Amino acid sequence: MSFTANRIVLASRPRGAPTAANFRFEQFSLPEARSGEVVLQVLYLSLDPYMRGRMDEGPSYAAAVGVGDPMPGQTVARVIRSQDTRFAPGDFVAAMTGWVSHAVVRGETLRKLDPARAPLTSALGVLGMPGLTAYVGLHDIGQPRAGETLVVSAATGAVGSVVTQLGKRSGLHVVGIAGGPEKCRHATEVLGADACIDHRGPHLRERLAEACPRGIDIYFENVGGAALRAVLPLMNQNGRIAVCGLIAWYDLGKLGAGTADGPDHLPAAWRHILVKRLTVRGFIVSDHFDRFPTFLKEVAPLVRDGQIRYRETIAEGLERAPDAFLAMLKGGNLGKQLVRLTADPIPGAD
């Protein structure tokens, strides 16, 4: 018996900043599950900055979403029917269903979740892709040594909040960069950063220099833009930059075609890299999924004990996903941005 489900598709490609008009809510007929397939009801959808990149055409590490196709995304879902012996109705799983209310997927693409071990939503944030990104970027790329100074931008977001806390646990002097006084207070009072600089305020570079009296050894780069321009002159010799994301520039398009206005900062940036012998390394978390078991073994107990804390910003209803996504891109979220798709009680959440 097939039934009608909901989804959000890419209605058109954005020019510059995306708007609600780039998305369309529609209904579709869910196919029957065949052998090896599982029918899922989506409970939570993860909203992530990488989805902005998928809305544009052009070369990248993953294919663009087609116009008219569902937006991609990771979800936590409940199995409602199964043609795969490894899954039974009522099981909870992490899946790549996209922005949909229901999906039929192959069993081997799913990861079973136990709500008794960790809250289900943590699989999309602190104990999921963003947490692993923080772990790999800080430890494998950043190579921290106790006593060094770490700066992390988007410090209270899904990735940055874990970087900040892991940085403190590695004995670093940690300085966050975040948007607004409330987020900066959260970075210092809840996440344990030694200082946090509001990038919306004036004199970013001067305030950052004051907070980093011994210079910067590691920069965990989440944003680009003004934060990067403030950080580069403060980098120490042999410093490391883990290039994780460039959210301040995502609306310029994949080839940076919109950068023509204003001064060309590239010569100064390149000179800092040369003169200070910086190691600048971009990384994509999907190349590091082999680190997931080590990450979980180390970080899951810390989350369980409350030694690593996390926040979530949760929108209600699939139809709210575009607005929540657009808000997240502009800093509307504290911690991980999620959408809850059902009003029914969810174990481990209600």
Ligand SMILES: NC(=O)c1ccc[n+]([C@@H]2O[C@H](COP(=O)([O-])OP(=O)(O)OC[C@H]3O[C@@H](n4cnc5c(N)ncnc54)[C@H](OP(=O)(O)O)[C@@H]3O)[C@@H](O)[C@H]2O)c1
């Ligand atoms: N390389 C990888 O494999 C990988 C994996 C996951 C994520 N990422 C990247 O990591 C970054 C963080 O991702 P996330 O999921 O943790 O998102 P997030 O930090 O939870 O949310 C995005 C944040 O970006 C900040 N932001 C937006 N525009 C900005 C601007 N112009 N200047 C400064 N900050 C700005 C906002 O924080 P404020 O309010 O503090 O400004 C906003 O809350 C993104 O760039 C993402 O693309 C990369």
